[in-house]
Structure formats: C-alpha cells, structure tokens
Amino acid sequence: MIAADRAPASREVTSGAGLLPLVRLLQLASPALPVGAYTYSQGLEWAVxxxxxxxxxxxxxxxxxxxExxxxxxxxPLMACQLGAWTAADDGExxxxxxDFLASRETAELRAETVQMGWSMAKLLAELDAFAALPGWRARLLAVDTPCFPTAWSAAAAAWQVAPEQAVAAYLWAWTENQVMAAVKAVPLGQxxxxRLLATLGAGIPPLAQLALHLPEARWSNYTPGxxxxxxxxxxxxxxxxxS
Known part of the structure; x- marks a missing residue:
C-alpha cells in the first residue's frame, strides 16, 4: 500500500521538472533573499x-x-533589457x-541602497552552486564594476532561464511587497x-509589467520629484x- 501510494507522487515530480525556473524566480522574489531590502523604505519613512x-x-x-x-x-525596463543582454552575452550593454542606473540615483541614500543590495546579491550568487554551475556566469557578473541591484538580479534571472515577462512581474512584486511592509511598520498599519494593499497594488502589476517590457529606451523616465x-x-x- 505504501509503495502504491508513492508511485503517483513520483510521476508528479518527474512531470514538474519544467517548474524549476518558477521555483528559482520565487527564490529571487522572496523577502528571505539576504540582500537587506527590508532595511530600506526609499523615502517612505520621511513621507510618514x-x-x-x-x-x-x-x-x-x-x-x-x-x-507606475x-x-x-x-x-x-532597464532590468528587462539587462536580462536580454545577459542572455545574449552582451556584457558591454x-x-x-x-x-545608467547608478547615475539615475538622485540621492546618496538611493545610490548606497542599490550598491549595497547589488553587492550582496552578487556575493550570494557567486556562492550558490546552482548559479556557478552555469559556465561563465560567475566571472561575468563579478566583472561588472559596482553592480547595482537590477544588474545582479537580472543576471540570476537570465542564468536560471526565467521568462522575461515573469521576471519583470516578480521584480515589481518584490519591490511592492517591501514598500508595503515598510508602510506596515512606519505608518503603522495592521497586517x-x-x-489589502498587496491585493490592490498587485492587481496592477500585470499591465505595468507589459508596459515595462515594451517601453522603448527613449521613453524611459524616473521623473518622480516627490x-x-x-x-x-x-x-x-x-x-x-x-x-533610506
């Protein structure tokens, strides 16, 4: 009986092998990722x-x-283009x-944030067997001078063959989740x-991910003076x- 009960489960595991990129993506988007994202509010604390x-x-x-x-x-959009550049082995791009991303950070705190998170992400990936097993990826990532967070994150997504649409949606979700948790602590708000905020804001992520994927570089803008x-x-x- 026990052996018979286990047989279907074994077949399910085999048929689910193609889910590995999704599992890796969940790892990348997890708040457990040890890059220190939870320590930053990106100005939200001052707004409170x-x-x-x-x-x-x-x-x-x-x-x-x-x-938005x-x-x-x-x-x-910049992260999505980096994802494509990693995949195409265009390290110059x-x-x-x-x-460009480092130059776009308007304040010392915002620049320090992406540099620290990028360094932590690159260090983490260089230590992961699942990442190092892909030829050339470790050396390529470590060759980037002062990698920012989108650079290191997109390298992992490319190495783990995450679909661009899913990668962008997950990137937006991870940022949103971190901001919501900062608001829960700072306002403060209840769990x-x-x-409710995640449900409302999350509903808007699919169209924004499509926008990010198809927006030409000439129309990129981070004009948010607030x-x-x-x-x-x-x-x-x-x-x-x-x-921050």
Missing part, C-alpha cells in the same frame, strides 16, 4: 514623518504612484545599463491592511527605522 502618508489609502497612493511612474517606466525630495529629507531625519 512629514504627514504625507498617514493612512492605508495614503500608502496605496504613494506606493502605487512610484510603482518610477519602477515600471525606468527600473523595470549590461555595463552601460548598470552605469490585514498590508494584505521620491527625490523624500529621500533627501530622510538623510537628515532625526529618528529613523530605515536606511
């Missing part, structure tokens, strides 16, 4: 301190605007986009409010929970 974000609705508006006008129109102001003000904020 200043009274701009006081309620669940305020948090939804703040995070939703940044998701910053992430989906600059960071996510990867480096160019990495430099149920956090889940974020730049909040981040710069946060640098001198007296009491802080977050590093």
């Amino acid at each position: 301190e200043s009274g701009t974000v006081r309620t669940e609705a305020d948090a939804a508006a703040w995070i939703g605007d940044l998701l 006008w910053n992430l989906a129109r600059f960071e996510a 990867v480096a160019r986009l990495n430099e 149920s409010a956090g889940q 974020l730049a102001i909040a981040s710069s003000r946060h640098e001198t904020q007296y009491t802080r929970l977050f590093r």
Whole structure:
C-alpha cells in the first residue's frame, strides 16, 4: 500500500521538472533573499514623518504612484533589457545599463541602497552552486564594476532561464511587497491592511509589467520629484527605522 501510494507522487515530480525556473524566480522574489531590502523604505519613512502618508489609502497612493511612474517606466525596463543582454552575452550593454542606473540615483541614500543590495546579491550568487554551475556566469557578473541591484538580479534571472515577462512581474512584486511592509511598520498599519494593499497594488502589476517590457529606451523616465525630495529629507531625519 505504501509503495502504491508513492508511485503517483513520483510521476508528479518527474512531470514538474519544467517548474524549476518558477521555483528559482520565487527564490529571487522572496523577502528571505539576504540582500537587506527590508532595511530600506526609499523615502517612505520621511513621507510618514512629514504627514504625507498617514493612512492605508495614503500608502496605496504613494506606493502605487512610484510603482507606475518610477519602477515600471525606468527600473523595470532597464532590468528587462539587462536580462536580454545577459542572455545574449552582451556584457558591454549590461555595463552601460548598470552605469545608467547608478547615475539615475538622485540621492546618496538611493545610490548606497542599490550598491549595497547589488553587492550582496552578487556575493550570494557567486556562492550558490546552482548559479556557478552555469559556465561563465560567475566571472561575468563579478566583472561588472559596482553592480547595482537590477544588474545582479537580472543576471540570476537570465542564468536560471526565467521568462522575461515573469521576471519583470516578480521584480515589481518584490519591490511592492517591501514598500508595503515598510508602510506596515512606519505608518503603522495592521497586517490585514498590508494584505489589502498587496491585493490592490498587485492587481496592477500585470499591465505595468507589459508596459515595462515594451517601453522603448527613449521613453524611459524616473521623473518622480516627490521620491527625490523624500529621500533627501530622510538623510537628515532625526529618528529613523530605515536606511533610506
């Protein structure tokens, strides 16, 4: 009976081998990824301190605007192009986009954030057997000068053969989840409010992922002055929970 019960499960495991890229993607999008994302609020903490974000609705508006006008129109398209460049072995393009992203960080905190997370991600990937087993990937990633977070993250997604559409959606989701959890702590909001925010904001991610995938570089834009102001003000904020 026991052997008979186990047979169907064995067949299910075999037929699910193609799910490995999805499993790897879940790993990349997990808040357990040891890159320190939870320590950053990207100016949200100052928005709370200043009274701009006081309620669940305020948090939804703040995070939703940044998701649509910053992430989906600059960071996510850039990451998607890096994903393609990694796959095509165009390391020059990867480096160019990495430099562009570093130059786009408006404040010292935002630049320090992506540099620290990029370094942590690159270090993690260099130590993972699942990543190092792919010829050339470790050396290519470590050859990038000051890799930012999208650069290291896209390298992993490319190495693990994650579909671009899924990679972009997961990247947007991971950022959104981190922002919501920052709001839960800083406003503060309850856990149920956090889940409502994720449900509402998550519903908008599929069309934003499509936008990011098809937006030509000439139309990329991270013009969000509210974020730049909040981040710069946060640098001198007296009491802080977050590093940005």
